[in-house]
Amino acid sequence: MSLFLQVTSDNSLSAPAFGPTNYVHPTAVLDQPVELGHGCKIWHFCHISVGAVLGSDCVLGQNVYVGKGVRLGARVKVQNNVSLYSGVTLDDDVFIGPSVVFTNVKYPRAFIDQSQEFAPTRVQRGATIGANATINCGVTLGEYCFVGSGAVVVEDVPAFALVVGNPARVVGRVDTAGHPQKDESPPCATIKMLDLARENAPIAEQLKRAVDQVITSGNYVLGPEVEGLEVACAAYLDVPHAVGVSTGSDALLMALSAVGVGPGDEVITSPFSFIAGVEAILRLGAVPRFVDISPRTYHVDVDAVLSCVTARTKAFVPVHLFGQAVDLSAVRNKLKTLGIAIVEDAAQAFGAQGDTGPVGRGGALACFSFFPSKNLGGFGDGGLVTTSDIDHATRVRQLRQHGAERKYRHVQLGGNFRLDAVQAALLAIKLRRLPQLLAIRRSHAQAYRSYLGAWAWEADELQLPAEGPYGHTYNQFVIATSKRDQLMEHLRRQGIETAIYYPEPLHVQPVLGRYALAQGSLPQSELASKRVLALPVHPALTPSAIQRVAEEILRFFGRNPGR
């Protein structure tokens, strides 16, 4: 006699609409109603609870429990002695090895009914869980991931990751067939927004030697190392003067001070940026005047700047956001005629080109940041002010040293805004590599464009970053979508980090006090804050990582990356 019982609609065990090709062993119990697709096999002593749904061609080994409302996709295989409690979802093609344990509450107590606290667990398409593994409730196991036998999974597993141990850790990657991959990336499936250790690994020895030299030189603040960096930066940026300072934020404070911004003056700037420029304006007692951005570039709308000028306007701070220069050609001469100084916030744009050549000489002064995530990222904080004007340069040199024209002779209100020698020595080494690092950023951006730009997108579905006539350095690769938060969550679950620059525009920040504007007053900046998403683009990423990010974005939007 066949071991299989063919289940038909008159099966005495249950009366759901089973397909004629399903087989249920006589010892199995199927509560009513449950839904089975075609071709399922349910072996000895299984128990399928009310409301469970099994897709076609599923196989449940002996003694498998399927809780109330549990959903299994098509072709799922569950080996002997597994309990799939309520809240567990297995997508198509998932394989669950023998005696795998799914927990259903985080903090079980025998004497408290916690059925209301069941945390959902999702095992995505094609994933495999080895024998005797334990899956804590509330996690998501990404597509085609591989959980080794006996692993204890306590957090989300990225797609295609191989995880082992207790607690389970990513140790490698597998392909869709489950074979381990020899990838150029280290055994870590997370794609990070920043990986500085990896970025700097090729020059690690040079960097260590430079630190040694500074230590033995005994000169730790300003001095020859800082002077050397200033000369190298001035040459790279093709600008007469470069002054090394403590941070990009302090650079802005000093540059605005150098052009004479003071109490009651108005300074025009962008509401869609990092706070540092506005902080500097407020610190000097001046008033920030915000002009809304262009939705294409996220840059301040330069055409609208002139209409915002008043008799009190002293300066304009354009922000070369995300590594692309603001095109200032339409306003530069007019502002000059009006006696309004341009102080460029170039914190994110070291190495970018503008309408007058390299960013750094398109206004009265330009301010750069060496914060580690920037194009020329240091090993701590640092900044730079550049200018073509010797008087501005002299003022900034004084301001960074307590406003001193010589030692202990203080002619203006400055502060301690000096750059350390060790930082300068390290940055000088990194500067030599900058063209190569920027080329990698550009090629990553180009790869994103070819993967994502090959598809047609609705206006608010997906917007790729605009690239103007002077190019882009892609300090950030920022896309925009009306489904931003859902996309971000999808990518997070696949082990892909992203970031939002910036979740709230500046004109509504509480620190502005009476200068804050009402919500709705600068609609493009407010919309951008809800839609933008920065993708990983740093130079330590491999081309396969960029491909993986792009494919996940396509999958999220229902496009087939492999078409």
Ligand SMILES: Cc1ncc(COP(=O)(O)O)c(C=O)c1O
């Ligand atoms: C646009 C912009 N301006 C200014 C700064 C300030 O630079 P720092 O962090 O070196 O003070 C940053 C840094 O994030 C920035 O992104």
